[in-house]
Amino acid sequence: MEKRIRVSTGSSWEPIVGYSRAIRIGNRVEVAGTTAIDGERVLGGDDPYQQTIHALSIIKTSLEKVGAQLSDVVRTRMFVTDISRWEEIGKAHGEFFKDIRPVATMVEVRALIDPRLIIEIEAEAIISE
Template structure:
């Protein structure tokens, strides 16, 4: 059985995707930015954007019946890799004890030029 979780991103309907999808015991969370009510939160602040994106991810996981402790992988896309420590510190505050497999890579741009980071997450419910 498939469960689509919608968020508040203005791009979901335009692009045709869900914030998260649960199939069986797996939950896949789409690339998530610090966007609330159509506005970028934490403009210029990579740490805050990471924290907000992770809060949105947490909400999607919970709606799908999962928890942060179920996350087995995250992918972080950053527009400036020299700011990796800000992103990493926020990620570590959330996942420090959980320690999912993680990737952080620099990308040329994200959908809004004010976005500094976008994060995906995968969870497996046991």
């Protein structure tokens, strides 16, 4: 069985819910739904572009902690509370992934865990060996 490498970001929800920010097994990395929360603050306020930038920055750091990088990402899933703001979210996503171009999904959801949040992003990566 391959070794499981876990990453935590210190979120207060991680121990309560029982999850890791990212897990690497072999050359696969899964990153949990990630938002722009930092402690009690929502980074980027009510700006979907800024919230997306912050969430993707956390994902990037989490990938790096397990030996992966953004170029290894093959899929992202974006859960947004207001799909009419898709262009602002898409612009931020494009700034991180314009040359990588993973498969991506963006869907509107009724709510996220904190009503101040506009977007939550998951990522999957496969590290080339």
